[in-house]
Amino acid sequence: MKKSKKLIYSLILVLFIGIVYNASKLKNQFDKIDKTDEYWEYPVQKALDFSHIRIEGGNRTYSGISPGTENKLFYKSEIESQFKYSVVNDTLIIEFDKDMITTKVNQKQFRRYKVLITYAELKSISTNDSYLDFGLDTMEELKIETEGFTTLKIESNGAQLDTLNIEMSENAFTVFRDTDNPMNVKLLKTKLVDSSFIDLTSIKAETFLPEIFGKSEMGIGSGLKWPVSNVVKPTTVIDSIQSR
Known part of the structure; x- marks a missing residue:
């Protein structure tokens, strides 16, 4: 056998041994992780x-906010270079790089959160050009502000709130999910401007104070009653809607 062939076979063997060794090493490291x-x-x-969360950008990736026993920020290593965070005046600020923003959000691309925030107590959420899930918890008062090309999907979780104030602008999209376990709120205030959209079919409110302007759209269900007043119900308010 020629020396060149022997050298090639030797290199292939070394490469194969290296792959097997690294795979075994990674498996051992994975097995040591506490998956509970x-x-x-x-x-x-x-x-x-x-007590407050503000997220700027990031609608090219998938972020989540959920109730927890403490306030914590979790993120995966591959996203670390694409955002920065800080806490200023009781507000957690997440700022994604500009290349993490798009005007055409492909919702099917998202599988798992790259960034996750847990909260024990929360007073407000503000998002701009973001894509995230938000798990509600029972609390006294909450303010939600969304703008830009934001998609916010809220799990109602049967939460009980005294006051919920929602303000939306530009092309923001918000939907409350979990129709089998809807949120109950004493006072619900909403203000929609520009071309924003909100689906409120999974909410029950004792008092509902809506404002809607421009090309905005709103979907409401049987748990909400348009206030009896001089305010005419806009044609962009739909009494029964399937979440987009």
Whole structure:
């Protein structure tokens, strides 16, 4: 056998052994992970002190906000160079790079959160050009502001709130899900401008104070009654709607 062939076979053998060794090493590391921890997929975990959340950009990726026992920020290593975070005046600020923003959000591309925030107590959420899920929890008062090309999907979780104030602008899209376990709120205030859209069919409110302007659209269900007043119900308010 020629020396060149022997050299090639030797290199292939070394490469194969290296692949098997690395695969075995990675498997051992994976097996050591405590998978009873629901956040085991996030290598970076930061305990932070905040009552408000503001997210700028990031609608090219998938973020989540959910109730927890403490305020923490979780994120995957591959996203670390594409955003920065800080806490200023009791507000957690997440700022994604400009190339993480798009005007055409492909919702089917999202599988798992790259960034996850848990909260024990929350007073407000503000988003601009973001794509995220938000899990509600029972609380006294909450303010939600969305703008730009934001998609916000809210899991109602049967939460009980005294006051919920929602303000939307530009092309923001918000939907409350979980029709089998709708949220109950004493006072619901909504203000929609520009071309924003909200689906409120999974909400029950004792008092509903809506404002809607421009080309905005609103879907309401049997749990909401348009207020009896001099305010004419716009044609962009739909009494029965299937979530887009």
